[in-house]
Amino acid sequence: MLRLLFYALVVKPLVLIVLGIHVRNRSFLPNSGPAVIVANHNSHLDALALMSLFPLRIIPKVHPVAASDYFFKNKFLKWFALNVVGIIPIDRKPAQTNRNALSPLTEALDQGSIIILFPEGTRGQPEKMSKLKNGLGHLICERPIVPVIPVFFYGLGKSLPKGECILIPFFIDAFVGVPLHWEGSRQVFMQKLTERMTELQNKASTTDRIIDD
Amino acid sequence: MSRQALPFSVQIAFFVIGALLCLASLTSIGLVKSKPGHDYSELRQRIRTWWLIAGVFAAAVLFNRTVSVAVLGFVSFLAFKEYLSLIPTRRADHRVLFWAYLSIPFQYYWVWMGWYGLFIIFIPVYVFLLLPMRMILIGETQGFLRAIGTLHWGLMITVFSLSHMAYMLVLPAETNPAGGSMGLLIFLVVLTEMNDVAQYLWGKTFGRRKISPKVSPNKTVAGFLGGIATTILLAILAAPHLTPLSFNASLAAGALIGIGGFVGDVTISALKRDLGVKDSGSLLPGHGGILDRLDSLTYTAPLFFHFVYYLYY
Numbered sequence: 001m002l003r004l005l006f007y008a009l010v011v012k013p014l015v016l017i018v019l020g021i022h023v024r025n026r027s028f029l030p031n032s033g034p035a036v037i038v039a040n041h042n043s044h045l046d047a048l049a050l051m052s053l054f055p056l057r058i059i060p061k062v063h064p065v066a067a068s069d070y071f072f073k074n075k076f077l078k079w080f081a082l083n084v085v086g087i088i089p090i091d092r093k094p095a096q097t098n099r100n101a102l103s104p105l106t107e108a109l110d111q112g113s114i115i116i117l118f119p120e121g122t123r124g125q126p127e128k129m130s131k132l133k134n135g136l137g138h139l140i141c142e143r144p145i146v147p148v149i150p151v152f153f154y155g156l157g158k159s160l161p162k163g164e165c166i167l168i169p170f171f172i173d174a175f176v177g178v179p180l181h182w183e184g185s186r187q188v189f190m191q192k193l194t195e196r197m198t199e200l201q202n203k204a205s206t207t208d209r210i211i212d213d
Numbered sequence: 214m215s216r217q218a219l220p221f222s223v224q225i226a227f228f229v230i231g232a233l234l235c236l237a238s239l240t241s242i243g244l245v246k247s248k249p250g251h252d253y254s255e256l257r258q259r260i261r262t263w264w265l266i267a268g269v270f271a272a273a274v275l276f277n278r279t280v281s282v283a284v285l286g287f288v289s290f291l292a293f294k295e296y297l298s299l300i301p302t303r304r305a306d307h308r309v310l311f312w313a314y315l316s317i318p319f320q321y322y323w324v325w326m327g328w329y330g331l332f333i334i335f336i337p338v339y340v341f342l343l344l345p346m347r348m349i350l351i352g353e354t355q356g357f358l359r360a361i362g363t364l365h366w367g368l369m370i371t372v373f374s375l376s377h378m379a380y381m382l383v384l385p386a387e388t389n390p391a392g393g394s395m396g397l398l399i400f401l402v403v404l405t406e407m408n409d410v411a412q413y414l415w416g417k418t419f420g421r422r423k424i425s426p427k428v429s430p431n432k433t434v435a436g437f438l439g440g441i442a443t444t445i446l447l448a449i450l451a452a453p454h455l456t457p458l459s460f461n462a463s464l465a466a467g468a469l470i471g472i473g474g475f476v477g478d479v480t481i482s483a484l485k486r487d488l489g490v491k492d493s494g495s496l497l498p499g500h501g502g503i504l505d506r507l508d509s510l511t512y513t514a515p516l517f518f519h520f521v522y523y524l525y526y
Contacts, residue, residue: 020294158302161307164307166308171294
């Protein structure tokens, strides 16, 4: 309940009115889980902006994946991240095998959740992609029927970049790509995903905003 | 409606605007039915956007002063946000942009109070002096002139200029018995938009010689002159019902809105050409961005305001 109020009264007005978002190919976004959304990561707003693209009735099923080392720094942040934002915490540097680290994600997918992942691992320079981490490949390898939907955001890194605490309104562009499916090998899959993200990134930099004047 | 009963001429004005929009909607539906092969989706979308604009405008003027000022302030906010999203900004200026945004509620607060003296100098003087100082406290000199120049130009166009629309609503209503407190604004907005439409139609019908081929290849001499003539005619017809303007003054106001509207339009076009975008956003479907809708008003609002203010207030 608290979570729905947070998204209805804080996140949606913030993303849709204060910032303003223009989504291309919204129809590629899933209406039901299990599914994985992957996006470039420039700002804390990324996850919230992605969440706001879903209608309120789906939001209880959507969960951003976030690093427990960052969000469990203090008690309040931990409570807020878990109960209000609704993150699935993962350990960025697992001591044992990868399988254990990913189990919260496979569980969520088995329950029909839509999870949001930032495969760059951390917030980078605005609108630049760094190398995608392999954890996603391992996850999809374990749940090969789950579709992966790539999204590229342009503008959020300007609104609230890493290290700043004041939000500056900018219009945001979101480019949703064609869903990807597991193709038998982790390398092939990760390479396909990297290519798809680069395509979306190029689309973002040469935005086709042509009508007339 | 809380201030006083709506003047009869204002009721007529809203009735005419509604009738024109209905006519446009019916015509476009008729076109879609009679020529099924043609794609009229853009026209349909444009008309839908006109309804939206008219609705927002009605909300802006028909309630009380607080609602009017808040709605127009929000329009300034959207325009400034679109401008900042289009131009290159420096990462170092993050907090400077915060102060620039903060000037919007202040500017519209002066309007709400009716404090003319501060309304007219706040952005051209105080914000003009404050923002460079804030930049210097951060200390990034690379690209300083470009950053401060583009930022202040944007504030002048999207906040200072447009806030003149709101100030028209707080001018003393007694001076304008025909139109009341909202007559001037209705006159300005309707004439500016009609001028855009008239320039487009005249240009489509008779236009041959291009007036500024590099900036805006669709604008022609015939469109420009025909538009001004139409706007002057409309100004003479509407002025006695909505404004305190005399016959000669309404003739001059029509010319001012015709010419100013054209210059505002091509100025925003030049900005877009420079930045390499053809359409400044996609907030209003079928219409490009909000800056594209407000381009003419960024010139006509302050020009018409000061023309009337000098002569009558």
